[in-house]
Amino acid sequence: MSGSVVIVGAGFSGAVVARQLAEAGISSTVFDGRSHVAGNAHTERHSNGVMVHAYGPHIFHTQWDHVWQYITRFGEMKPYNHRVKATSAGRVYSLPVNLLTINQFFGTTLSPKEAEAFITERADRTIDVPVSFEDQALKFVGRELYEAFFKGYTQKQWGVSPTELPASILARLPVRFNYEDSYFNHPYQAIPAHGYTAIVEAILDHPLITVSLSTVKNPTELQGADHVFWSGPIDEWFGGAHGALGYRTLDFEQSTVKGDFQGCPVMNYCDVDVPFTRITEHKHFAPWEQHEGSVIFHEFSRLCEKGDIPYYPIRLVKEKEQLLRYVDAARALDGVTFLGRLGTYRYLDMDVTIKEALDVASTYLASVKSGDAMPAFVVDPLG
Ligand code: UDP
Secondary structure (H helix, E strand, C coil): CCCCCCEEEECCHHHHHHHHHHCCCCCCCCCCCCCCCHHCCEEECCCCCCCCCCCCCCEEEEEECCHHHHHEEEEEEEEEECCCCEEEECCEEEEEECCCHHHHHCCCCHHHHHHHHHHHCCCCCCCCCCCEEHHHHHHCCHHHHHHHHHHHHHHHHCCCCCCCCCHHHHHHCCCCCCCCCCCCCCCCCEEEECCHHHHHHHHHHHCEEECCCCCCCCCCCCCEEEEEEEEHHHHHCCCCCCCCCCCCEEEEEEEEEECCCCCCEEECCCCCCCCCEEEEHHHHHHHCCCCCCCEEEEEEEEEEECCCCCEEEECCHHHHHHHHHHHHHHHHHCEEEEEEHHCCCCCHHHHHHHHHHHHHHHHHHHHHCCCCCCCCCCCCCCC
């Protein structure tokens, strides 16, 4: 492995770094243990023609012009407005919580102003700075909506009480006092016309990039490389020396039906006694296509164990303490940079992953030019 740049992981992080380096004239080899590129964003066509998000729903959304321009260089992105419904106590609602949800739930006909006053009335005003997920919910939507839409779903998704989770997880979802029901607020929202895997393959399609799939690389095999970019789990690099970092993994029960199963791409099931968190109907992610058949995923969340695919970093107090030890150990190394969701142990959306990979690549190119050492992290994993 001497005299070359090695990139571990052929998801968005690894692919973007490889491409940026290639365009600057630096060759690299990208390894991935799986038989496909694109990591958990991988898409594949079912035999009935439907494009399936193999590791669960992925919707591209961003506020950054440069990230949008970047991804659209590598394939057609079709405008797509994500709308989610939620079933709670046997009734269907609009999600995220908006004026329709509030009026449906309370059986009211409130105007935006009235709804805001109504919810403020119900919100817990004793909470000044919300620390936990539950604090955040009680402060912003009050107990009734929290219990109907967030408490059970969050318990199922994360396997712990919302009182133990950070407020930042709920901060991902807006609360709106109008009828806007888009799941995301970002100006660019889209899904690739031919799937994410085709986009990542296009990013990697460069004469200076070699891709080696179904190849698991461990750190000892990478000694002597000019530089290693590691987008695998940070604890794996150190052989789990400080304990395995906790993740949630997902199980999908796949079925196929004829016609339209649920009339929307994602239906969340918020009650704790329903064992799955959501049902995804993949053909609704590609409304520009026509399919008679349909592919359905019932999604179940559980603790990630050895051999499972890690999805969501848990980042509770115990994991943060372990992470700190791994970060210190990483900073003491030379010639390795950790990046991406697994490399920095953070809950990252695809656009953030691409943005950070672009930043990692430009930091590396600057370091090659200046002779300065390349840091272990471009973004602080604990920040
Ligand atoms: N959430 C919830 N009820 C819902 C949807 C989301 O309580 O119906 C909470 C849950 O804790 C989840 C978090 O909000 O983990 C973020 O939701 P998002 O839809 O962003 O999750 P993702 O699609 O990334 O799994």
